[in-house]
Amino acid sequence: MGEAGGVPGAAFDPAESACVIVGVDTYASLTPLPAVRNNLKALKAALTDRTIGGMPKRNCRVVLNPRTITAALRPVEQAVQAARDTLIVYYAGHGFLDSRQEGLYLTLPGTEAGKVHSGIPYTWLRSVLGTRTPPRRRIVILDCCYSGSVIKGMSAGSMAGAMSTASATQQASSRLGEALFAGMDGMEGVSYLLTSTPWNVEALAPEGEEYTAFTGEFLRVLREGIPAPRPVPAEGAADAGPSAGAASPPSGDPAAHLSLEAIYREVRRSLWEKNRPLPQQQSQNGIEKLPFVRNRAVRPVRPAPQAPQGPQGEHGAGGAPPEADDGATEEQTAARAQAVRKGRRRALVSALCVAAVAIPSAWWWQSRGDEPSSGPCSDDVALIGHSDALNGVEYEAAVPVDGLSGLAVAGASRAWALADNPPGRIFDLDLGTSGAAAPAARAVDMRTLHPTGGGRFDGEGLVLEKGGRTVLVASEAGPSIRRFRVSDGVETGRVELPRNLVEWSGPENLEALGASPDGRYLYAGLEAPLFRDGKARGRGLLRIQRFTGTPGGAYVADKQYAYQSAAGLRVSELVALGGDRLLVLETNHAEGQGNAVRVFGADLSRAKDVSGVASLQSEPVDAFAKKWEPVDLVTCPRGGAAAAQPQLNPLLENAEGMALGAAPLSTGPYKGRMPLFLVSDNNNSPHQITRVYALAVRLDRGAD
Incomplete structure (x- = not known):
């Protein structure tokens, strides 16, 4: 002081x-x-x-x-x-x-x-x-x-x-x-x-x-x-x-x-x-x-003598600041002069930023056209491209294609996307690619879902069951897992949840849903911890519930696994790879910084069954799923991407849906890798973008 x-x-x-x-x-x-x-x-x-x-x-x-x-x-x-x-x-x-x-x-x-x-x-x-x-x-x-x-x-x-x-x-x-x-x-x-x-x-x-x-x-x-x-x-x-x-x-x-x-x-x-x-x-x-x-970084210096004021200003003819004659070394004087120049440049930059923000129709930031729009993001993941073609689009000029929070691949270049807006809809998307090229998504069909039993419905996770006749939807409200017919959107049944996922859930619960390739296992992931589980140093102590059953038939609760999210992030989606291995999408939004989008791998095969554990706070680290990180999207090429709000990389958006492609890539520089598609939820906001991503992912590695 x-x-x-x-x-x-x-x-x-x-x-x-x-x-x-x-x-x-x-x-x-x-x-x-x-x-x-x-x-x-x-x-x-x-x-x-x-x-x-x-x-x-x-x-x-x-x-x-x-x-x-x-x-x-x-x-x-x-x-x-x-x-x-x-x-x-x-x-x-x-x-x-x-x-x-x-x-x-x-x-x-x-x-x-x-x-x-x-x-x-x-x-x-x-x-x-x-x-x-x-x-x-x-x-x-x-x-x-x-x-x-x-x-x-x-x-x-x-x-x-x-x-x-x-x-x-x-x-x-x-x-x-x-x-x-x-x-x-x-x-x-x-x-x-x-x-x-x-x-x-x-x-x-x-x-x-x-x-x-x-x-x-x-x-x-x-x-x-x-x-x-x-x-x-x-x-x-x-x-x-x-x-x-x-x-x-x-x-x-x-x-x-x-x-x-x-x-x-x-x-x-x-x-x-x-x-x-x-x-x-x-x-x-x-x-x-x-x-x-x-200021402990500044050592006292002897007072500067009064400089004579010349006709060209209070600092004399040379215009030198008074600091130039206060006993400082040449290095200190040079540093001060540089600071003055930086301050002048700062004023100009600030003014330009204000002007840019004041233009309502302008993007907040857009990458330069000479930057690559595809290429490696990490050793395991490459960005094939992205598409904003769905942003601001209405299906048949009547229904906005937005609020997309779930994604399920239905064919080589087709997918169903789940909208979490009431009453709940699924859009049939032509992705415009099987994964080898950048997507160019468009909505070609739509189904309105018809939940039964009353209460609020907020669909977040989507699984297209084998055969393509029914979909399973994880609803955050409730919570619940419901089955709907694709043909007419009518609810036909539910998957019973374990008591702890219902009685101890908060406002953020069932967010992620995925099925193993053979349909034998269904995995449901929590977005945030149960009240009894909480966090450890900013990391959510979460649960992933595994169910066993058959596509279109009954699923029953099997094992429950402990999963620890990265600090400050929450689980948005998961993809089941088989053998109790998952890809987990973790995201968050920070005001003034934008979105964080990271994909983790998780191996549940050696994790403890915590179905009977009242709180994860006391569980040792080896009770949790083993994790590895294939990619943080902030490291991906940003060329051609635009952002309507501050982002560390303009490519980043509020990604909530994730699905693995139908088959490995057969051509191109990433031949043999699996295509992975992401879709973002724009929250019905003009300041967020509905975006589809196509990535090429190596799946032959696991946790160390």
């Missing part, structure tokens, strides 16, 4: 300031977060270090694992009464969203999944901070899932169901017009808000790292400082790349200090480079531009 006794309104006075650092690392029923304990200890050390924050240790209180709401909020209330200048309140732990106006809930050690009353509404914390009493500045830093929901203009109010997570928030955010909370301003009683994620994104606690992803970078900046302006992604444009802008201390900041704005920019830049959730900030009255902590 600024010098003690600094000029009011120009810097923080650490002697008159306080901090309350709250965190939960141990839970009775949720995943433990061991990195949080490290966060708390290190953050207090930094804020009370005389070379960084300079706050007296007695003014900074750590609250680890408060058992009750009172135990968590009373220290904040006491600090409000004690601090006269600045109060910093930090929280790290699990966070969740509720459909009511409270939005974000912070958790306690006893918080239970599905029980809103066991958490702390963020609005309660905000009310404790008050508005009419000292301190003059209130800084809130939140490191938890969906923390960006407290930023003004972000809302969870349109979500359905309590404790909504990825799919509900993604559906809301895809409209890019998130409904504001009526009358709710996250800045009430707060001078500055810093959150670890956007409002619809989960925070990360990467396995093997000492701190959580956001706080680790925040601590690094406090400890190391910022030696020189560095590139950052532009606000609201995460794909702008490292050359999009530079973070420099705001005008007027002492060179030896960092502002909250400078810290935020550097943390954001670093997280962007690591493809991790991006922090968000909001402030009042320019507090973010004031000196906050000492």
